[in-house]
Amino acid sequence: MLDRKATMDFQLCLPAWLREALSDRQPLATPEARAGYAVGLARRNVSEGTGGPFGAAVFEQQSGRLISAGVNRVVPARCSVAHAEIVALCLAQQALQTHDLGAEGIPPCELVCSTEPCAMCLGAIPWSGVRRLVCAARDEDARRIGFDEGDKPADWVSALERRGIAVLRDVCRDEAVAVLEAYRRAGGPIYNARPDRRP
Amino acid sequence: MLDRKATMDFQLCLPAWLREALSDRQPLATPEARAGYAVGLARRNVSEGTGGPFGAAVFEQQSGRLISAGVNRVVPARCSVAHAEIVALCLAQQALQTHDLGAEGIPPCELVCSTEPCAMCLGAIPWSGVRRLVCAARDEDARRIGFDEGDKPADWVSALERRGIAVLRDVCRDEAVAVLEAYRRAGGPIYNARPDRRP
Numbered sequence: 001m002l003d004r005k006a007t008m009d010f011q012l013c014l015p016a017w018l019r020e021a022l023s024d025r026q027p028l029a030t031p032e033a034r035a036g037y038a039v040g041l042a043r044r045n046v047s048e049g050t051g052g053p054f055g056a057a058v059f060e061q062q063s064g065r066l067i068s069a070g071v072n073r074v075v076p077a078r079c080s081v082a083h084a085e086i087v088a089l090c091l092a093q094q095a096l097q098t099h100d101l102g103a104e105g106i107p108p109c110e111l112v113c114s115t116e117p118c119a120m121c122l123g124a125i126p127w128s129g130v131r132r133l134v135c136a137a138r139d140e141d142a143r144r145i146g147f148d149e150g151d152k153p154a155d156w157v158s159a160l161e162r163r164g165i166a167v168l169r170d171v172c173r174d175e176a177v178a179v180l181e182a183y184r185r186a187g188g189p190i191y192n193a194r195p196d197r198r199p
Numbered sequence: 200m201l202d203r204k205a206t207m208d209f210q211l212c213l214p215a216w217l218r219e220a221l222s223d224r225q226p227l228a229t230p231e232a233r234a235g236y237a238v239g240l241a242r243r244n245v246s247e248g249t250g251g252p253f254g255a256a257v258f259e260q261q262s263g264r265l266i267s268a269g270v271n272r273v274v275p276a277r278c279s280v281a282h283a284e285i286v287a288l289c290l291a292q293q294a295l296q297t298h299d300l301g302a303e304g305i306p307p308c309e310l311v312c313s314t315e316p317c318a319m320c321l322g323a324i325p326w327s328g329v330r331r332l333v334c335a336a337r338d339e340d341a342r343r344i345g346f347d348e349g350d351k352p353a354d355w356v357s358a359l360e361r362r363g364i365a366v367l368r369d370v371c372r373d374e375a376v377a378v379l380e381a382y383r384r385a386g387g388p389i390y391n392a393r394p395d396r397r398p
Contacts, residue, residue, distance in 0.1 A: 009211065099279045
């Protein structure tokens with residue numbers, strides 16, 4: 001039997017601690033401050049037990065104003081799509097009431113993430129309209145603790161740049177790697193991969 | 200100012216016509232019947248004015264029972280992530296209450312879509328747990344009417360197959376292409392691409 005209610009709506013919610021933490025944010029001027037913020041979200045998402053070790057945020061590129069924040073919600077939300085980047089992008093588009101953060105009249109936006117995007121999130125970035133991607137940990141750092149990042153084009157950085165999306169890597173990488181390593185040591189679930197069906 | 204409400208929740212809803220159409224579905228036995236169903240969703244999404252010309256559904260592979268249906272909601276939902284495939288996968292996972300449709304105890308599921316997935320949706324497929332992908336139109340059919348499918352690996356079919364996900368292509372392709380062509384002729388918005396920033 002088709003469960004009518006369950007199959008017709010899906011609500012993506014931030015955990016309570018993040019809802020509270022979002023009030024009264026001051027603008028963050030530098031890429032380092034913004035990446036540190038995303039890494040802090042990843043760290044707290046683990047310590048609060050509200051999802052995997054990944055955080056992301058959308059900022060106005062010039063002012064550093066926070067538009068939205070996201071954390072990984074895959075297991076608690078029962079949604080394989082609920083990576084931190086996807087959550088942050090969806091919420092930024094809701095905040096600005098447009099599917100295109102690069103639309104005319106909207107100040108340039110950037111996506112800041114605690115780890116480089118997986119294949120899905122990478123594919124989502126050009127559609128979102130963000131003009132810059134700022135990353136802390138490398139995708140190989142996530143792979144090292146067991147997460148599968150998917151089949152990304154080898155030249156994904158230049159592929160984004162060809163689309164007019166600048167990429168800044170390794171911003172607060174050590175701090176981000178420490179969060180990933182702590183997650184692995186604590187035995188946190190590696191939800192993404194299907195180890196039996198890894199290529 | 201950060202709009203607290205808008206940036207903390209995101210609800211994905213099916214259009215009213217699809218909510219009604221979902222009641223009392225009979226199982227669909229063949230890939231052709233299932234692909235025809237996804238193409239029908241795409242066609243009706245256009246005729247009802249509720250989104251782009253794309254439909255998708257998740258079925259139990261053996262029984263043909265419909266688990267969820269999705270249509271493109273990018274512009275009306277103000278969400279660049281709301282491709283038909285993503286909507287169908289999220290709703291299937293809600294219906295079965297798991298982030299992994301390939302988990303033990305769950306009958307094998309398949310994703311059926313009216314057009315081959317873009318780079319984002321392609322990246323989402325391995326994380327979802329579906330065991331088979333059935334596609335109607337080719338991605339070049341979508342590109343031909345102006346949609347950007349993103350930077351997909353050239354060998355994306357074999358990349359999925361290496362992960363244990365079978366791929367069936369060109370099922371009801373002509374019927375699906377007719378929907379895309381009708382959308383173009385009617386001047387429907389091509390929301391995905393940024394023509395000024397195409398590589």
